[in-house]
Amino acid sequence: MNESMLERLSKFEVEDAENVASYDSKIKKIVRSIVSSFAFGIFGVFLVLLDVTLLLADLIFTDSKLYIPLDYRSISLAIALFFLMDVLLRVFVEGRQQYFSDLFNILDTAIIVIPLLVDVVYIFFDIKLLRNIPRVARFLDKKHPNHYRVYNLCRRTGTMVCALLIAFEIFLTAEESLYYFGERRTDKTHSNKFQGVETPSQNRYVGYFAQVKHLYNWNLPPRQILFIKRFIIYSIRGDVCDLEVQIVMEKKVVFSSTSLGNCSILHDIETDKVLIDVFDGPLLYDDVKVQFFSSNLPKYYDNCPFFFWFNTSFIQNNRLYLPRNELDNPHKQKAWKIYPSEFAVEILFGEK
Structure with a gap:
């Protein structure tokens, strides 16, 4: 009786394994037919052209050459995820060892994964920045309602700080303000490299600001043509x-x-x-x-x-x-x- 039961169980296990193998084979055939289809390939080419077109459009029609907006990054991320799915499906069909035995497949995967990681990092920092914007806006709306402006100072932060030091009458001259900012900004415990406002043209405009305050009583001087x-x-x-x-x-x-x-x-x-x-x-x-x-x-x-x-x-x-x-x-x-x-x-x- 026990031997008969064991034979039946063994038979069931073999049949189950065969059924699983047959089902797995059917799935692989379906997946292979999808990823190898002409329509799937054409769609991939379309996504590549779309990604390149969006990047070129951003570089041509926007002022910034170094920053790509979050919208474009999101679209680029979606496109990269599609090609990552393509790679994973092909690995599933061919097997990991066989798929990565081809050098071109390794390069293809690297080309997909590296930009994908870059997009994820950029989007993470963009979203982190965007989360802070409502908080800053609420503070400004509460403390200075209808009486503030927000500027992107980029590399002119030091110039504006020096101008504020003059505006608040902490210092009277541009030279004093620039010297103070440079001394406080430079971390001499790590390096003696000057970290103040170094560019002469920016220094010149701090001097212009001091003249506007002291000589022109907060009015711009008459325009000279x-x-x-x-x-x-x-x-x-x-x-x-x-x-x-x-x-x-x-x-x-x-x-x-x-x-x-x-x-x-x-x-x-x-x-x-x-x-x-x-x-x-x-x-x-x-x-x-x-x-x-x-x-x-x-x-x-x-x-x-x-x-x-x-x-x-x-x-x-x-x-x-x-x-x-x-x-x-x-x-x-x-x-x-x-x-x-x-x-x-x-x-x-x-x-x-």
């Missing part, structure tokens, strides 16, 4: 026969010396000066950026050898003289082998 007559560059070393100057205003290039007939450039070797006379230059007002380019000068920040910002309303006597320590890029010690201490840029203006 000027045009540039001449650039004078002092003590510039090396062969700069291809020196170019570019003027930017309101995020648009309004002057470039590469255009024929709009200026003359003379390198006076005896006096070690470069004279750039501008013909029929554009009218300039408010914030203006000037950049200089040369293939014989190393590029630093902003992809150019040296540059600076100024505001026309603060120009006095139609002249602006900027020594080395007030020019962006040459102010850094690593650039001093190219730019000596006598290096400077002078601009002579004309009035409308």
